[in-house]
Amino acid sequence: MALPSDIINSSLNSPSVLKDGSKLNPDYIPERLPHREDKLKELTIAFRDIVNEPGKSSVRVVITGRTGTGKTVTARIFGKAFAEQVKNRGIKVEYVHVNCHRERTLYLITLKIAEQLKLSIPPRGLSSQEVFKIIHEYLERRNMYVIITLDEFDYFLNSSPPEDIYFIVRLYDELAVNVKRVSYIFIIRDLTTLSSLDKTVRDHIARDIIEFPPYKSNELYDILQDRVKIAFYDGTVSDDAVKFISDINGFDKGGSGNARLSIETLELAGRIADAEGSPIVTVEHAKKANSRLNEEASIILDELNYLELHPMLLVKALINLSKREKKESFPIGEVEDEYSRLCELLGVEPRRHTQVFEYMRRLKLMGIINTQQSGKGMRGRTTLLSLTFPASQELDDYVTKLIGALKNSEQK
Numbered sequence: 001m002a003l004p005s006d007i008i009n010s011s012l013n014s015p016s017v018l019k020d021g022s023k024l025n026p027d028y029i030p031e032r033l034p035h036r037e038d039k040l041k042e043l044t045i046a047f048r049d050i051v052n053e054p055g056k057s058s059v060r061v062v063i064t065g066r067t068g069t070g071k072t073v074t075a076r077i078f079g080k081a082f083a084e085q086v087k088n089r090g091i092k093v094e095y096v097h098v099n100c101h102r103e104r105t106l107y108l109i110t111l112k113i114a115e116q117l118k119l120s121i122p123p124r125g126l127s128s129q130e131v132f133k134i135i136h137e138y139l140e141r142r143n144m145y146v147i148i149t150l151d152e153f154d155y156f157l158n159s160s161p162p163e164d165i166y167f168i169v170r171l172y173d174e175l176a177v178n179v180k181r182v183s184y185i186f187i188i189r190d191l192t193t194l195s196s197l198d199k200t201v202r203d204h205i206a207r208d209i210i211e212f213p214p215y216k217s218n219e220l221y222d223i224l225q226d227r228v229k230i231a232f233y234d235g236t237v238s239d240d241a242v243k244f245i246s247d248i249n250g251f252d253k254g255g256s257g258n259a260r261l262s263i264e265t266l267e268l269a270g271r272i273a274d275a276e277g278s279p280i281v282t283v284e285h286a287k288k289a290n291s292r293l294n295e296e297a298s299i300i301l302d303e304l305n306y307l308e309l310h311p312m313l314l315v316k317a318l319i320n321l322s323k324r325e326k327k328e329s330f331p332i333g334e335v336e337d338e339y340s341r342l343c344e345l346l347g348v349e350p351r352r353h354t355q356v357f358e359y360m361r362r363l364k365l366m367g368i369i370n371t372q373q374s375g376k377g378m379r380g381r382t383t384l385l386s387l388t389f390p391a392s393q394e395l396d397d398y399v400t401k402l403i404g405a406l407k408n409s410e411q412k
């Protein structure tokens, strides 16, 4: 038997298919953005008033789309390139990107903006409003403009008091200035978050909405090919492997259209090839990587087998809504309505609200659904529900079958 030291040494020296794994990191900013060229164009058109009529208006654009559709990377690339290009035209624009999931309050967000502008703010004692004023004076002194991306803005909308939301969004109602130097990109994964906001605030955010559709398989193929070129040694990734990953994830083929998951699968396939000592990443490695990443999802699907009729009907209600409305999350009331409709169709008595609520709590504990508070607004807070996995046709068929079986066993 080999000695541990020998195993370690030979493994350290064993060749890898990966030339530069960092090119597959989620934070890596690629040079090109295949299939988002039109979005870069739309963003430029939305922001070109900063160049044409500097200071006249504050631009705000919403970018929306499911997870892994390139919202963050496109905003970052746009912001950097836009700032560079307008510099040649004599306009100073800085780009600032803040993640509202990480910076959870208005105060932390304003500090982050200041930090990225390399502005030092006294450590304590200032309100967010005062910090914003300092930021604005700084921009004024330097005759500069700033595009601020508030990424994962859903979190901010869902967790902040209305006055903070109001302040960010209606900045120029509060700051008495003539030249508007702050413009925004709001990245919102799920637009239903907006529906619970006060109308005046909502209209201020959602003027210009750019939708990022989930990627089709041929689009994922191009994105993956770019990464293969920069992250792997020449000729170490088979075309079949790339095709497999793009097909399994392509939205047009029933996948989620998620580029992040596709790149993750490619990376894991590479590591599996390495672990097996294979000089080439084959479709088998891609399949293994895919099933390993899906294992977690399949454990959740297994749990469905143990549900009773009524919680199962709630899952079915969410599947129906997701498919019909092409959204991800729904107010609890809508889910209950759909559930009651299903009960009626099946000829069973719907459970009472408190019982339904209890089922939802359990489904959440089982990891089958997610719940989220909607933002505060005129209609008050409501709970939004979403499935933790895509509402695919297979899932729908599977759940429908389970419902049929449960209904039958109940009648016996």
Ligand SMILES: Nc1ncnc2c1ncn2[C@@H]1O[C@H](COP(=O)(O)OP(=O)(O)OP(=O)(O)O)[C@@H](O)[C@H]1O
Pocket: 025, 026, 027, 028, 029, 030, 032, 033, 034, 035, 036, 065, 066, 067, 068, 069, 070, 071, 072, 073, 074, 189, 223, 259, 260, 263
């Ligand atoms: N068109 C593209 N070309 C190259 N890489 C892309 C493209 N779209 C997405 N990616 C890559 O896919 C990954 C996910 O993209 P990104 O983080 O921008 O998604 P997102 O829409 O912000 O998702 P989330 O809603 O989960 O934050 C990143 O590694 C990103 O570089």
Ligand SMILES: [Mg+2]
Pocket: 071, 072, 073, 151
């Ligand atoms: Mg993102």
